[in-house]
Amino acid sequence: MSKTNDVIVLGSAIVDVLGAVDDEFLLTHNIAKGVMTLIDEHRAEQLYAAFAEPREVAGGSAANTAVGLASLGASAHFTGRVKRDPLGASFETSLRETGVAYHTAPAEHGPATARCLIAVTPDGERSMNTYLGAAREFSIADLRESDVAGSSVLYVEGYLWDAPSAKQASLHAIAAAKANRTKVAFTLSDPFLMGRYRNEFLELLPELDILFANEEEAKSLFAVEEFDDVLQALKSSSAVVALTRSEKGCVIAHGGEVHVVDAAPVKRVVDTTGAGDQFAAGFLYGLTRDYGLSHCGHLGALAAAEVISHYGARPEIPLKTLAAGKGLL
Amino acid sequence: MSKTNDVIVLGSAIVDVLGAVDDEFLLTHNIAKGVMTLIDEHRAEQLYAAFAEPREVAGGSAANTAVGLASLGASAHFTGRVKRDPLGASFETSLRETGVAYHTAPAEHGPATARCLIAVTPDGERSMNTYLGAAREFSIADLRESDVAGSSVLYVEGYLWDAPSAKQASLHAIAAAKANRTKVAFTLSDPFLMGRYRNEFLELLPELDILFANEEEAKSLFAVEEFDDVLQALKSSSAVVALTRSEKGCVIAHGGEVHVVDAAPVKRVVDTTGAGDQFAAGFLYGLTRDYGLSHCGHLGALAAAEVISHYGARPEIPLKTLAAGKGLL
Numbered sequence: 280m281s282k283t284n285d286v287i288v289l290g291s292a293i294v295d296v297l298g299a300v301d302d303e304f305l306l307t308h309n310i311a312k313g314v315m316t317l318i319d320e321h322r323a324e325q326l327y328a329a330f331a332e333p334r335e336v337a338g339g340s341a342a343n344t345a346v347g348l349a350s351l352g353a354s355a356h357f358t359g360r361v362k363r364d365p366l367g368a369s370f371e372t373s374l375r376e377t378g379v380a381y382h383t384a385p386a387e388h389g390p391a392t393a394r395c396l397i398a399v400t401p402d403g404e405r406s407m408n409t410y411l412g413a414a415r416e417f418s419i420a421d422l423r424e425s426d427v428a429g430s431s432v433l434y435v436e437g438y439l440w441d442a443p444s445a446k447q448a449s450l451h452a453i454a455a456a457k458a459n460r461t462k463v464a465f466t467l468s469d470p471f472l473m474g475r476y477r478n479e480f481l482e483l484l485p486e487l488d489i490l491f492a493n494e495e496e497a498k499s500l501f502a503v504e505e506f507d508d509v510l511q512a513l514k515s516s517s518a519v520v521a522l523t524r525s526e527k528g529c530v531i532a533h534g535g536e537v538h539v540v541d542a543a544p545v546k547r548v549v550d551t552t553g554a555g556d557q558f559a560a561g562f563l564y565g566l567t568r569d570y571g572l573s574h575c576g577h578l579g580a581l582a583a584a585e586v587i588s589h590y591g592a593r594p595e596i597p598l599k600t601l602a603a604g605k606g607l608l
Numbered sequence: 609m610s611k612t613n614d615v616i617v618l619g620s621a622i623v624d625v626l627g628a629v630d631d632e633f634l635l636t637h638n639i640a641k642g643v644m645t646l647i648d649e650h651r652a653e654q655l656y657a658a659f660a661e662p663r664e665v666a667g668g669s670a671a672n673t674a675v676g677l678a679s680l681g682a683s684a685h686f687t688g689r690v691k692r693d694p695l696g697a698s699f700e701t702s703l704r705e706t707g708v709a710y711h712t713a714p715a716e717h718g719p720a721t722a723r724c725l726i727a728v729t730p731d732g733e734r735s736m737n738t739y740l741g742a743a744r745e746f747s748i749a750d751l752r753e754s755d756v757a758g759s760s761v762l763y764v765e766g767y768l769w770d771a772p773s774a775k776q777a778s779l780h781a782i783a784a785a786k787a788n789r790t791k792v793a794f795t796l797s798d799p800f801l802m803g804r805y806r807n808e809f810l811e812l813l814p815e816l817d818i819l820f821a822n823e824e825e826a827k828s829l830f831a832v833e834e835f836d837d838v839l840q841a842l843k844s845s846s847a848v849v850a851l852t853r854s855e856k857g858c859v860i861a862h863g864g865e866v867h868v869v870d871a872a873p874v875k876r877v878v879d880t881t882g883a884g885d886q887f888a889a890g891f892l893y894g895l896t897r898d899y900g901l902s903h904c905g906h907l908g909a910l911a912a913a914e915v916i917s918h919y920g921a922r923p924e925i926p927l928k929t930l931a932a933g934k935g936l937l
Binding site for chain 2: 505506507508510511527530535536537538539540541573576
């Protein structure tokens with residue numbers, strides 16, 4: 280099938296709901312400061328109601344990568360489940376306005392649209408309360424195989440393994456990709472997932488064309504303590520592996536080929552949220568343009584540097600403009 | 609020939625002469641603060657006479673590597689020229705007390721023993737005034753081929769290229785090493801040397817078994833701006849190349865094999881003098897023990913971390929004890 284879209288992204292469809300609060304609000308509502316806590320629908324409704332003038336923006340790790348891809352000028356398509364409710368409509372509007380294509384039909388029944396209620400205190404700290412709701416119910420029925428077949432790359436987030444139907448849908452999408460010469464990219468998402476799915480991810484590795492992992496995730500995957508041991512463990516892998524190392528930059532490995540790329544300079548690190556998501560966006564963009572691996576690494580580093588220089592997980596400056604200015608396009 | 613010695617080191621034989629002075633001393637003697645200046649014999653004698661209670665210690669980049677090797681428990685042999693004068697005797701005594709073998713006959717004629725007059729001000733700044741004297745006159749006559757043939761590794765410093773007879777002696781030693789299955793290790797020594805000897809060093813590269821370079825030196829050698837371009841340029845090299853990157857650690861490349869090793873932790877960086885020399889000592893020690901390249905890199909990183917945690921270019925703690933404590937021996 281001919282490729283009409285650059286990247287199709289599978290992930291949790293979550294609305295970030297930001298509310299400016301004071302520290303008393305955290306105490307009143309029993310919110311742990313500066314951390315991410317999973318909450319149920321009842322508590323989610325309570326907190327949402329308590330926020331004065333909440334600001335809503337489509338979020339979720341993989342969706343933010345789709346936004347970064349669009350910001351670079353790639354055609355990106357997001358697939359993930361919301362419910363037909365006000366937040367579901369908010370997700371759809373907010374994601375589409377970035378240029379990302381999104382047309383998963385909202386669920387008529389079941390849990391409400393996922394949201395991350397972010398209580399922002401005057402000191403800039405972000406206390407996150409996440410209800411996964413409809414995002415966890417993502418299933419094969421939500422997937423359009425033609426969307427996978429028509430894309431150059433399928434990008435799947437490891438977070439989906441935490442929901443059985445979402446995992447099943449992901450594996451189905453990966454099989455469809457392989458049947459249609461769509462490259463398969465995967466992110467390990469979070470070091471904690473390795474405790475639960477290490478063996479499944481190791482079994483998945485030979486199926487992947489591109490793997491994204493930060494240093495902690497990669498060490499956890501191979502159960503090693505040294506970064507270099509990760510690199511050596513990957514020598515026999517056929518995938519392009521992009522290992523991100525925060526201020527140490529990234530290392531890109533592809534069989535015997537290894538590239539060591541420095542982090543892009545940042546005047547002041549404000550909020551590291553979304554660094555990995557934007558790195559993936561920059562790197563994938565480069566791959567869709569057939570750039571060399573080092574060039575792809577630089578694009579990833581640039582996108583990550585942009586997003587950590589301000590609050591919020593989406594680029595503020597169009598990444599296309601930024602990358603062109605650096606001579607990377 | 610059977611190998612009775614681990615490493616033979618060729619380098620400039622320089623006595624470090626440390627004097628505690630005040631800032632007025634720098635003004636009176638017209639010394640540029642915090643930098644290294646080359647001086648002639650007349651000025652060297654003047655400054656030496658002006659130092660109250662000078663402290664003398666055998667120094668020079670390659671000799672310090674020999675000291676590090678001895679500190680790790682390797683047999684190390686230094687070859688470099690001094691004159692038969694008090695500083696020459698001081699060099700010999702000071703080097704031998706570290707356990708390094710040294711028996712180059714002192715020159716009866718010609719320039720005086722090389723010295724680096726280090727004016728240390730109360731703020732801890734070190735202003736260096738170097739007279740290269742006899743060290744520059746090092747020649748084939750000072751070299752014993754049996755010492756090269758009887759060693760597992762020959763280690764030569766790039767600084768020697770600045771003196772025609774010393775360069776000739778170095779090339780002679782390298783030829784003797786190759787004829788006797790002695791491995792040849794070389795350090796680029798200083799980025800400034802690339803401006804003068806880039807092509808010669810590039811021609812030398814296929815003759816080397818081990819190359820040491822810091823990031824700046826390596827970029828200068830290949831005339832590239834990105835670290836990763838150095839790495840790619842080295843893909844076709846048969847040498848083991850150890851690239852040091854200060855706080856970013858080191859990258860070891862050997863053909864298609866690449867290791868990325870982190871810097872060893874340092875509580876407080878006091879004086880980075882000698883970091884590269886001690887890295888080379890640790891790395892070479894590992895190679896003489898047939899350790900893997902990553903293991904060698906960790907030994908180098910540990911030795912470098914020790915020497916930058918205090919003033920002075922020699923280890924203060926026996927590196928053997930330190931390395932054993934970290935489980936690296």
